[in-house]
Amino acid sequence: MSSIQEQTFTNPFHSFSKEAWKKLNGTRKHQLTPEDLNKLRALGEPLNMAEIEDIYFPLSSLIELHIKHYRSLHASSNEYFHRKEKHLPFIIGIAGSVAVGKSTTARVLRKVLSLLPGKPKVDLVTTDGFLFPNAELISKGILNRKGFPESYDTRLLLNFLSEMKSGNRTYELPIYSHLVYDIVRDKYQTIEQPDILIVEGINVLQVNSQRQVGNGVFVSDFFDLSIYVDANEEDIVNWYIERFESLRATAFQDSNSYFHKYADMSKEESHAMASAIWDEINRPNLHENILPTRYRADLILLKDAEHFVKEVKVRRI
């Protein structure tokens, strides 16, 4: 008998080229305006209507199938247990590297899913709100480990998700500001009775370090569907460095920005600084904690060097 290390696994994913994927769209057509598109776009990401129609409309139709199945199972189990419980939110997890564009994927999905029949209420939560405040990271000596598993209050994240899946559907969550690079004091995001909840963050498919806080329960145990946003690492580093330079010229000029001290750097200095942050923090985190979670997802969106999805991998069911 071969050992686990020697065994090869059959690929459980079905791969679709962009061309094949967009043909799945069927007849679904949503109404999105140019203003909608502007609101969805993030710095440095050339999102366009074709990407939404070719990638996200078919994706929303697929998710609609999963939601129908989920609701029908809920109705059947209500009948079986002689209960009349209200449906619980359908929870979607979105993972991937820093700077890969998870937040844009999450925003676009929220928009297209909210246009589905019945106009479901879709809420979006980013796990940066579950980072410990800087003061706490500093006192633990781990400010330079921001984004690593130990920098998150995973217990709170698990508590939030288990409340959502227990029917307690209103919850106040902390908010993280990328501008001040910290949790915002005395400000909260209220999550109230969503039909669909999207949870986006680098850590959402991780299993190891959460063992001691979750009684063997992991964040992804609460997901009904999970997506990993993937790209070549070389492209992700370039996006990170280019974004840092664009932010230097814009957001860092704001005296409230944590990075304001870098506002007057030359382009070369800003490239060197972004590279150093990438090498010290984000690259090790990608290799140690994020990439190893990729094949735990139900669906992988693989992007090309221009940020457009070129391939979709779907776990066979």
Ligand SMILES: Nc1ncnc2c1ncn2[C@@H]1O[C@H](COP(=O)(O)OP(=O)(O)O)[C@@H](O)[C@H]1O
């Ligand atoms: N230092 C910063 N100042 C202001 N905004 C930032 C900063 N760093 C990242 N952002 C913004 O925060 C959002 C999340 O970025 P990130 O966590 O890298 O995830 P992703 O790129 O996968 O969405 C992006 O829209 C990005 O433009």
Ligand SMILES: CC(C)(COP(=O)(O)O)[C@@H](O)C(=O)NCCC(=O)O
């Ligand atoms: C807040 C982050 C950990 C990313 O969280 P995400 O919302 O992508 O889950 C990241 O943007 C970050 O701040 N990393 C630390 C190093 C850096 O400044 O890039």
